[in-house]
Amino acid sequence: MTEKYFWLDKEIQEMLPEIIATRRDLHKFAEPGWMEMRTTSCVVNELKDLGIDAILGKDVCAADSRMGLPSKEELDRHAEWAMKNGADPDILQLVKDGFTGAIFTLDLGPGPVIALRFDMDALGVFETQDVVPKSVTDGVMHACGHDGHTAMGIAAAKLLYKHRDELRGKIKFIFQPAEEGVRGAKSIVAAGHLDDVDHVLALHIFPHNGSSAKLRLTSPHGRGSLATTKLDFDFRGKAAHAGIDPQNGSNALLAASTAIMNMHAIPRYGLEPTHINVGILKAGTGRNVVCDQVHMEAETRGGSTEANKYVEEYAVRVAESAAAMHGCSVDIEVKGAAPVMNNSEELVEMAKDLGVEVEILEATGNGSEDFAYFAEKVGSALYMQLPCECAAPNHNSNFDFDESVLATGVELICKMVLRLMEKE
Numbered sequence: 001m002t003e004k005y006f007w008l009d010k011e012i013q014e015m016l017p018e019i020i021a022t023r024r025d026l027h028k029f030a031e032p033g034w035m036e037m038r039t040t041s042c043v044v045n046e047l048k049d050l051g052i053d054a055i056l057g058k059d060v061c062a063a064d065s066r067m068g069l070p071s072k073e074e075l076d077r078h079a080e081w082a083m084k085n086g087a088d089p090d091i092l093q094l095v096k097d098g099f100t101g102a103i104f105t106l107d108l109g110p111g112p113v114i115a116l117r118f119d120m121d122a123l124g125v126f127e128t129q130d131v132v133p134k135s136v137t138d139g140v141m142h143a144c145g146h147d148g149h150t151a152m153g154i155a156a157a158k159l160l161y162k163h164r165d166e167l168r169g170k171i172k173f174i175f176q177p178a179e180e181g182v183r184g185a186k187s188i189v190a191a192g193h194l195d196d197v198d199h200v201l202a203l204h205i206f207p208h209n210g211s212s213a214k215l216r217l218t219s220p221h222g223r224g225s226l227a228t229t230k231l232d233f234d235f236r237g238k239a240a241h242a243g244i245d246p247q248n249g250s251n252a253l254l255a256a257s258t259a260i261m262n263m264h265a266i267p268r269y270g271l272e273p274t275h276i277n278v279g280i281l282k283a284g285t286g287r288n289v290v291c292d293q294v295h296m297e298a299e300t301r302g303g304s305t306e307a308n309k310y311v312e313e314y315a316v317r318v319a320e321s322a323a324a325m326h327g328c329s330v331d332i333e334v335k336g337a338a339p340v341m342n343n344s345e346e347l348v349e350m351a352k353d354l355g356v357e358v359e360i361l362e363a364t365g366n367g368s369e370d371f372a373y374f375a376e377k378v379g380s381a382l383y384m385q386l387p388c389e390c391a392a393p394n395h396n397s398n399f400d401f402d403e404s405v406l407a408t409g410v411e412l413i414c415k416m417v418l419r420l421m422e423k424e
Contacts (some may be wrong), residue, residue, distance in 0.1 A: 005418055008159075008415070008418075009411065011159060012155070012410050015159070015410075018155070019152065019154075019410065020403045020406060022154055023147050023150075024133050026039060026120075026150055026151060027135065027142045027147040028134070028136055029135075029137065030137045030141050030142045031137065031140065032121055032180070033121040033177055033180055033184065034068075034098040034100060034121075034177055035074075035078045035100065037079060037087050037096060037100060038086060039150065040091060040100045040175070040177075041091040043153075043154060043175050044056065044091055045091075046154045047157055047158070050161045052104040052157065052161060053104065053105045055102065057094030058094075060099060060100075060191065061177070061188055061190075061191055062187045064190075065189075066178070067187075067334065068178065068183040068230065068336050069098045072097075079096040081137075082096075085136075101120070101188070103173065103174050103175070103188075103193055105171070106157070106160065106164065106170065106171040106172075107170050108164055108170065108171075109168055112199060113197050113199075114199050114200070115174055115201070115374065116153065116171065116172065116413060117185075117201070117374055119146045119150075119202075120176065120177060121146055121178055121179055121180050122135070122137070122141055122142045123140065123143045123180055123395060124139055124140055125139075125140070125141050125396075125399075127397055128398050131398065131400050141399075143396060144180065145205035145394070145401055149203065151406060152409040152413065155410045156417075157173045160417060167418075167421055168421055169421050171417060172197065176188060183336040183370065184370060185371060185372070186337070186338075188373075188374075194377045198378070198380060198420075199378065200377075200380070201417075202383050203386055204386065205390075205401055205405060206386065206390075207388070207392075207393055208388055208389065212357065213359035214356040214357055214387070214408055215351065215386065215387075216359045216360075216361060216364075217352075217359070217361065217384060217385070218360075218364050218383070219361065219362055220342060222361060222363050223303060223340065223363040223364070224340070224342045224363075224364055225340065225341040226273065227307070227368065228308060228338050229312045229334060230336035230337065231297070231312070231315065231334060232295070232296070232333045233294075233297075233319050233332055234294070234295055235253075235255045235259075235293070235294040235319075235328050235329070235330045236293055237251055237252035237291065237292045237326065237329075238250040238290070238292055238327070239285075239289055239291070240289075241290075242287070243288060249290030249292070250326060251291055251326055252283065252291050252293055252294045252328050253283045254326045255322045256281060256322070258325060258326065259318050259319045259330075260296070262318045263278060263314075263319075264276060266311055266315065269302065269311065272303035272306075272307035273301075273303040274307050274308070275300065276301075276315060277298060278297070278298040280295070280297035281295075281296050297335075300312045301366065303340070316332055319332060339372045339373070340372060341371060341375050341376075343381065343382050344382060346380065348360070348382065351382060351384065351412075354416070354419070356411075356412070359387075386409050386412070388402050389401065390402070
């Protein structure tokens with residue numbers, strides 16, 4: 001980094017206690033996807049004094065492209081919770097119906113347009129008692145580090161705004177709802193917020209797995225993430241007395257069970273990795289009743305969009321055939337989806353020259369990321385992994401991370417922005 005940015009490391013370290021305090025506040029008041037009402041309020045209140053243009057409410061996401069929305073009853077209940085726990089009432093009115101998230105644009109005149117994505121949502125995981133600070137939201141915790149990502153985004157916005165006279169171009173700080181379940185990014189892209197963007201960046205905290213590097217990147221020629229589809233299946237049959245006249249019923253539980261066994265036997269797709277998992281099954285009203293309703297949730301994944309589509313379409317055929325076999329019907333709904341994600345070769349090379357140790361991977365594992373929608377739209381995209389000491393793996397009830405990584409994350413975000421502005 002050129003000498004004119006000598007201020008960066010020093011000012012980040014001075015900000016670190018504030019960044020940690022913000023992260024801990026967000027962790028305590030964890031909110032799931034499309035319900036990040038207090039979180040959005042917190043972000044807006046942290047940045048409102050900067051004079052940065054803000055987009056909120058229905059202008060953030062294209063309404064019809066939002067996937068996996070909670071019910072109106074769930075949204076209304078959570079809006080009451082958010083109000084009781086400090087959400088700004090004016091902001092709450094804009095976001096309470098599943099329109100969470102915020103986009104701030106720092107316009108510095110001619111130059112590159114850079115988008116920075118920070119996911120905000122927590123997971124439906126019960127947090128252990130020995131994690132501090134503990135989430136006060138029943139059954140919801142930040143088990144994937146998104147509280148840290150949001151805190152880093154706030155800090156990066158403050159820092160880059162403070163030094164705006166040394167910058168040029170346009171920076172979009174996108175605080176995204178509903179990353180978990182790959183539900184939120186598609187609607188932001190559909191709303192047109194990436195249409196004028198030249199480069200898009202995101203980062204994610206991960207357990208280090210023995211890595212000494214401060215930054216892990218997937219090779220542009222490797223595989224950054226799997227394509228995925230999240231599916232809900234609602235089997236409907238006909239109830240009957242299980243002892244007296246079972247022949248007059250249609251057993252939805254048998255249909256669902258047949259579907260599960262055959263889904264997990266779907267042949268694989270050539271050399272591409274493919275996966276399917278049925279994770280939730282809710283069924284039955286009594287041991288002596290032929291089951292008439294079953295709710296089932298599953299996901300498919302593939303090493304290419306085509307491989308994932310193969311598994312998805314196969315699973316749908318299996319479900320429809322299993323339902324017909326047992327005289328039932330099935331309704332199928334897509335609750336989330338994302339394509340394969342890959343890094344830009346140019347941005348990987350740029351990141352390797354940021355002054356930190358970088359590890360290049362051929363694949364990042366078998367996970368999925370809806371940042372893939374941003375990368376697919378823009379092309380020049382970089383997804384950065386931040387290895388750090390963690391108490392447990394991501395999505396685990398014991399998950400927590402060494403908060404010193406927050407400084408590293410802000411540093412990497414700012415350095416990439418500064419490099420891109422210097423280059424063009």
